[in-house]
Amino acid sequence: MVxxxxxxxxxxVPIDAYNVFANVRRRGLSIALxxxxxxxxxxxMNAVGRALEAKLDAPRIQLFExxxxxxxxxxxxIQEISKSFDVAVTAMGHCGSxxxxxxxxxxxxxxxxIPAVALVSEKFLAPAQSVARSVGLPDIPRAKLPHPVAxxxxxxxxxxxxxxxxxxxxxxxxxxxxxxx
Amino acid sequence: xxxxxxxSKTLEADTEDQLQxxxxxxxxxxxxxxxxxTQARVDAMLEIAAFAGFEGDIVIGQVGPNMGFATVExxxxxxxxxxxxxEQMPVVIxxxxxxxxxxxxxxxxxxxxxxxxxxxxxxxxxxxxCGIASGSGALGYGHTANLCIGRAVRLCLINLGGTWPGISxxxxxxxPGMISYCLGESEESSPxxxxxxxxxxxxxxxxxxxxxxxxPHSIMAVMDADDPNSANRLLELLAITIASEGxxxxxxxxxxxxVCLTPDHARVLSEAGYxxxxxxxxxxxxxxxxxxxxxxxxxxxxxxxxxxxxxPDEPHYAISSPDSVLVFVAGGxxxxxxxxxxWCRGTHENPYVSKEIVFSxxxxxxxxxxxxxxx
Numbered sequence: 305m306v307x308x309x310x311x312x313x314x315x316x317v318p319i320d321a322y323n324v325f326a327n328v329r330r331r332g333l334s335i336a337l338x339x340x341x342x343x344x345x346x347x348x349m350n351a352v353g354r355a356l357e358a359k360l361d362a363p364r365i366q367l368f369e370x371x372x373x374x375x376x377x378x379x380x381x382i383q384e385i386s387k388s389f390d391v392a393v394t395a396m397g398h399c400g401s402x403x404x405x406x407x408x409x410x411x412x413x414x415x416x417x418i419p420a421v422a423l424v425s426e427k428f429l430a431p432a433q434s435v436a437r438s439v440g441l442p443d444i445p446r447a448k449l450p451h452p453v454a455x456x457x458x459x460x461x462x463x464x465x466x467x468x469x470x471x472x473x474x475x476x477x478x479x480x481x482x483x484x485x
Numbered sequence: 486x487x488x489x490x491x492x493s494k495t496l497e498a499d500t501e502d503q504l505q506x507x508x509x510x511x512x513x514x515x516x517x518x519x520x521x522x523t524q525a526r527v528d529a530m531l532e533i534a535a536f537a538g539f540e541g542d543i544v545i546g547q548v549g550p551n552m553g554f555a556t557v558e559x560x561x562x563x564x565x566x567x568x569x570x571x572e573q574m575p576v577v578i579x580x581x582x583x584x585x586x587x588x589x590x591x592x593x594x595x596x597x598x599x600x601x602x603x604x605x606x607x608x609x610x611x612x613x614x615c616g617i618a619s620g621s622g623a624l625g626y627g628h629t630a631n632l633c634i635g636r637a638v639r640l641c642l643i644n645l646g647g648t649w650p651g652i653s654x655x656x657x658x659x660x661p662g663m664i665s666y667c668l669g670e671s672e673e674s675s676p677x678x679x680x681x682x683x684x685x686x687x688x689x690x691x692x693x694x695x696x697x698x699x700x701p702h703s704i705m706a707v708m709d710a711d712d713p714n715s716a717n718r719l720l721e722l723l724a725i726t727i728a729s730e731g732x733x734x735x736x737x738x739x740x741x742x743x744v745c746l747t748p749d750h751a752r753v754l755s756e757a758g759y760x761x762x763x764x765x766x767x768x769x770x771x772x773x774x775x776x777x778x779x780x781x782x783x784x785x786x787x788x789x790x791x792x793x794x795x796x797p798d799e800p801h802y803a804i805s806s807p808d809s810v811l812v813f814v815a816g817g818x819x820x821x822x823x824x825x826x827x828w829c830r831g832t833h834e835n836p837y838v839s840k841e842i843v844f845s846x847x848x849x850x851x852x853x854x855x856x857x858x859x860x
Binding site: 305306307308309310311312313314315316317343372374375376399400401403404405428430431434435437438 | 491493494495496497498499500501503504508511513521522523524527547548549550551552553554555556558559562563566592593596597598599640644645647651652653654655656784788830831832
């Protein structure tokens with residue numbers, strides 16, 4: 305028998321359960337859309353906003369945009385969302401670091417008690433899961449996007465937004481299973 | 486280290502080959518065979534660490550993105566696997582201390598589709614004492630200490646940080662430096678003061694400077710004693726390469742620019758009156774292109790950044806400040822120098838971090854590497 309020592313360390317952040325949900329069918333739902341500034345992320349968010357307006361009863365929608373997809377949303381933005389909004393969407397997970405920031409933004413919002421969904425390309429679901437575990441909220445909702453979204457043109461982006469909006473609403477309401485848009 | 490005092494769980498198999506396969510299949514190696522970390526081998530590594538004041542249960546930091554705890558014991562296990570000798574353990578501890586420094590943004594660095602990876606530049610007596618190469622082919626094959634120390638860092642990034650290609654490390658292509666990227670400064674062939682002295686450390690100290698960059702770009706410049714413009718040509722070539730429009734540094738203009746001068750180029754610059762500071766300043770001044778080239782080529786005409794350009798011909802600078810240029814001397818004699826360029830992203834925008842290498846807790850200068858917490 306050969307015995308060696310395990311080189312691996314467990315992740316340093318313990319796991320918490322995700323259990324923030326909302327009644328999104330009421331009139332005047334306030335929705336925060338957080339774009340990390342990856343190419344076409346803001347175009348996608350604007351399209352998602354239009355799709356949500358068509359689905360929900362007179363929602364109040366506000367875009368929070370930054371221009372560096374590799375950093376997290378500012379603490380002041382998270383604080384404003386936690387005080388003034390009912391639900392949130394973060395985007396876009398379309399590369400390594402931007403997937404990390406989109407998921408971690410959603411986690412930071414959810415930890416304030418606001419249901420949040422990260423929009424992630426189907427090609428980046430594996431890193432999204434890894435990031436979600438690394439920050440201790442492995443069940444943070446994600447809605448799958450087709451790949452690519454960036455660079456696919458405004459008409460196609462609107463179609464993608466229209467196809468994913470039901471998944472976003474379902475996640476806010478507590479449904480886990482999301483289909484590929 | 487008393488027998489049985491280690492905290493890590495054990496892995497068992499009938500044969501060494503089975504353990505090699507298990508480590509490889511469970512993503513606990515870099516894909517290459519490893520030295521199996523038996524208790525005896527790890528104990529030998531920990532003995533040297535303890536001499537420097539690092540007991541096995543001390544936590545040096547946490548490695549992103551998984552934020553696994555980098556205990557001295559876990560570092561020792563990974564150093565054994567990488568092939569390190571016990572006397573190299575202090576270098577690995579200092580390097581991991583840098584990796585755990587939040588300024589390096591390893592959570593973001595390990596996730597990005599870019600190909601940056603930590604580069605280790607070693608200065609001081611550790612270069613000779615640990616057999617670290619700084620001359621011909623220092624970043625290539627054949628230099629055991631360089632390869633093993635750099636590999637130990639990569640194994641810690643995998644086993645403590647949780648990185649794996651295509652799962653959590655999304656680098657589109659990767660690069661060979663991701664296996665090992667470590668060299669010494671060739672202080673004896675440099676006309677300049679050692680890098681760590683310029684960074685504020687005593688000359689007799691040993692220091693590892695870590696920054697995350699891409700692969701080396703070579704710059705060929707033929708020096709000519711009859712050409713009074715030789716130094717100027719070299720600086721211009723370095724600046725043009727740094728500001729080349731495809732590089733992130735050309736567009737974002739932040740991060741650490743690493744300039745590795747061959748001793749021949751360093752000598753010409755020195756003889757022309759350039760010290761490290763003047764080289765940093767000259768490159769900062771010269772590395773730029775018109776804004777419209779930088780942004781239009783990358784983003785296309787429809788991007789908000791391009792539409793917002795007020796003066797498309799205004800110079801767009803690739804280097805944020807002279808302090809962000811790390812100039813050092815290494816490599817063989819010849820016509821090639823090198824630049825290694827940053828990703829420029831993450832909260833701290835790719836800075837460099839230096840940590841003193843502590844071989845003994847009896848030394849007179851400096852303190853040990855920063856200890857974050859203890860069990």
